[in-house]
Amino acid sequence: MNPKERWDEVFKQGKDFTTFNDIFIDEELLPRLTPKEGNIPRTLLDVGCGTGDVLMRMQKRGFDVTGIDASSEAVRIARERTGLDEQSVVVGDVDALGLDQFHANTYDLITNKLVIAFIKDKKVFLKNIYDLLSEKGQLLLITPLLYSGVEYTKPHTKGIAVDVEIIESLLNEQFSKVNLFHRDFMDDNGVLGYYLCEK
Numbered sequence: 001m002n003p004k005e006r007w008d009e010v011f012k013q014g015k016d017f018t019t020f021n022d023i024f025i026d027e028e029l030l031p032r033l034t035p036k037e038g039n040i041p042r043t044l045l046d047v048g049c050g051t052g053d054v055l056m057r058m059q060k061r062g063f064d065v066t067g068i069d070a071s072s073e074a075v076r077i078a079r080e081r082t083g084l085d086e087q088s089v090v091v092g093d094v095d096a097l098g099l100d101q102f103h104a105n106t107y108d109l110i111t112n113k114l115v116i117a118f119i120k121d122k123k124v125f126l127k128n129i130y131d132l133l134s135e136k137g138q139l140l141l142i143t144p145l146l147y148s149g150v151e152y153t154k155p156h157t158k159g160i161a162v163d164v165e166i167i168e169s170l171l172n173e174q175f176s177k178v179n180l181f182h183r184d185f186m187d188d189n190g191v192l193g194y195y196l197c198e199k
């Protein structure tokens with residue numbers, strides 16, 4: 001099953017993954033972002049935007065937002081929630097050539113929440129993200145993490161998470177700074193890691 005079919009089915013069942021709340025953005029995230037001179041809006045690309053929760057929240061804070069997702073069902077909902085058009089929230093598979101339509105050196109912030117575990121070639125993906133970031137642009141990567149030696153009791157955890165050593169090594173290879181700045185403990189589902197990485 002390709003990502004579009006797989007995720008359309010999930011979103012048609014009414015599932016959502018909205019755990020990116022306003023307090024977290026205002027108190028944890030915004031103070032860590034590289035400031036921008038003057039009144040120029042910061043540009044954001046949400047890769048794997050789902051139903052547009054991140055887009056909507058960051059739009060409210062003045063970001064000029066763009067999203068991409070494999071699921072046309074999720075994109076339909078994201079457009080509805082944000083009022084954005086087909087140019088700003090697009091359907092695309094980022095494991096294929098989905099990111100090629102965006103311009104290099106453009107985005108001040110790229111967000112990628114609960115997606116990287118599903119990406120086939122994570123090294124190529126992170127290189128593509130790096131190229132799209134503006135100078136000193138930042139990647140916010142949010143993902144469930146697996147720690148070696150820890151037994152995960154929920155059988156699905158492994159499918160939605162990435163090995164902490166592997167992902168940190170890939171991030172460090174690509175980015176000049178990598179900071180695991182926040183962790184949420186998800187009971188027996190493990191740990192959700194929040195990384196901010198600078199170009």
Ligand SMILES: C[S@@+](CC[C@H](N)C(=O)[O-])C[C@H]1O[C@@H](n2cnc3c(N)ncnc32)[C@H](O)[C@@H]1O
Nearest residue numbers: 007017048049050069070071093094095113114
């Ligand atoms: C767990 S959901 C998270 C959605 C959203 N980031 C959120 O937090 O609400 C994973 C998302 O990744 C998207 N996705 C998975 N593989 C993808 C791919 N190869 N290209 C584009 N999007 C993909 C899915 O369609 C889905 O919307």
